[in-house]
Amino acid sequence: MTWALILGVSSGMGRATAVALAETGLNIAGLHFDTAARAAEADALRAELDRLGVKHDLVNANAAAHRTRAEVVPRLAELAGDGGLRVLVHSLAFGTLVPYLPRPGFPDGLTSRQLTMTLEVMAHSLVHWTQDLAAAGLFGDGAKIFALTSSGTTQHLPSYGAVSAAKSALESHVRQLALELAPRGVAVNALRAGVTVTPSLERIPEHAAFIDEAALSNPHGRLTRPRDVAEAIVALTAAPGSWITGNTIGVDGGELHAAGHAWARHGE
Structure with missing residues (x-):
């Protein structure tokens, strides 16, 4: 199996993962949903x-749309041939950042449409892609599926509620898919990255304070980098079996468990 498919490939953790997997010799297929102003990133x-020196096929399209899957899955099947798909990475980070209840600047609060869209893009799309790729016979024994989650499933920010709900649903989907794909020898895991400066993080209104807090609490004395997450994916991909599956794995340098401890804040 020589191909990896990355949903959300043009920036942040998706891009870093594409490069890291390509360094191991995997060919890269990817979906990104960028405006013309950001076309340079994909280029x-x-x-x-x-x-x-790897083959690649990057498509600018909405990865959460049924039409996109209907077009891309057969295309990927043709590219991959008998080799199938070695890796699927779900790194979609498009969701609404609106508080549930009205407040200054947000007179209406969260709408049903916004909540549904966030869950569809950031969580349910993993299920849809896995269903279609499995139906096309693209997952063979030893294939790996990774979904990128965050500590927002257990922590809160004023504007993060809908995204937190989506990440919680994403982790639930990972556990169920791991159960159903185990007989095929396919591993499914969520990776919980530490606070990482990416375009999606910078869209969160409170991101500056959040970054400062994480930088103080991480035992390594720095924030998580996209490459840290990519290296974890490469390491887990190298494992031949599917015994590591159904987990949410922290890739944060100990940040989540160190938060709030004086020794971590002051380097003691």
Whole structure:
């Protein structure tokens, strides 16, 4: 199996993972949903993948849309051939950042449409893609599926409620898919990254204070980087079996469990 499919490939953890997997020799298929102003990011990634000598197929389309899956899955089946798909990475980070109840600046609070969209993009789309890829026979024994979650499932920010709900649903989907794909030898895990400076994080209104807090509490004395997450995916992909499955695995340098401890804040 020589191909990886990355949903959310052009920036942040998705991009770092594409490069790291390409460095191991995997060919890269990817979905990104960018405006013309951000087209340069995808072009730069293509140039990097060319430099690494792997095949690639990056598509600018809405990964949460049924039409996109209907077009991309057969295309990927043709590209991968008998080799199938080695890795699927779900790194979609488009959701609403609106408080549930009205407050200054948000006179209406969260709408049903906003909540439904956030859950569909950031959680349910993992199920839809897995269903379609499995139906196409693209997952063979030893394939790996990774979904990127966050500590927002157990912590809160004023504007993060809908995204937190989506990440919680995503982790639940991971456990169920792990159960159902185990007989096929396919491992499914969620990776809980530490606070990482990415375009999606910078859209959170409270991100500056959140970054400062994480930088103080992480025992490593720095924030998580996209490459840290990519390296975890590479390491787990290298495992031949599917015995590590159904988990939410922290990739945060000990940040979550160190938060609030004086020794972590002051380096003692």
